[in-house]
Amino acid sequence: MTAIDLSGVTKRFGDVTAVEDLDLAVREGEIYGFLGPNGAGKSTTINAILDFVRPSSGSVRVLGHDAQAESVAVRRKTGVLPEGFGVYDRLSGRQHLEFAIDSKEVDADPEAILERVGIAGDADRPAGGYSKGMRQRLALGMALVGEPELLILDEPSSGLDPAGAREMREIVEAEADRGATVFFSSHVLGQVEAVCDRVGILREGRLIAEDSIEGLREAVGGDETLAITVDAATESDLESVRAIEGVASAETDGETVRVSCESGVKTDVIAALEDAGVVVQDFETTEASLEDLFLAYTEGEVAE
């Protein structure tokens, strides 16, 4: 079964088209990263899944239910960590969890969840005094109540320190192991790379790419920069390098040769330099960073 299935979803707010003709299929049991720059339409999409906004056109199905007609069933099976979660200042962390347990009408142990999200020691303090990271942990705990089939996490790592972000990742992985589907929106690409099976990138309301991080890397060209330390190299030594298929560019300052190329042709590049009489002393490669990758997609360098 498809856990989340959007078909031709468009949402307009007056003149603004937040989401345009969006098709999205999240498989059951997968961890799906939903990426996009500010204003791309991520929250609008999530709100359509939860029936907090109604699409101008198109259909949304969640866990086999129509998101509008059967929103109660959807919400019962779904745990949500909303963006910018606001706490009830006077209620303690434990009371927040008890509230979530009551509203979901499930039998869950608040203590175990508080423990799991790392706020058991502060469970009886008013949440109004919680730090940003503690609030985020509490929100995650509330989302986990009742072992939902689907977890929707909107920017889950915001406000978390590196240890908290790691714990978040571990929880997401454990939830997927239990069989839950996780839909995870983020700007933090490292978070997405570490846990997501697939990633969809949204830009201006449209899904412009969808693949594994590896697949996205390959689609961008998979170019790597090869920095080769040599005894001496001249422009003419580079001619045979530039002639290799898969080499995008080659430059030298005399001591280092920098080549941007597909990863499969690295050894050909080294061999071509050696054939030209250049002594190769050392080399290292740098992969396109996730940041580069994200920008390549969201700033339009990649053909759609």
Ligand SMILES: Nc1ncnc2c1ncn2[C@@H]1O[C@H](COP(=O)(O)OP(=O)(O)OP(=O)(O)O)[C@@H](O)[C@H]1O
């Ligand atoms: N209730 C609303 N009324 C008017 N415009 C809206 C409303 N909600 C969203 N928009 C507009 O729709 C577009 C998409 O917004 P959305 O919040 O879905 O993006 P996002 O990808 O979640 O952004 P961010 O990463 O900044 O949270 C934006 O141009 C936004 O201004």
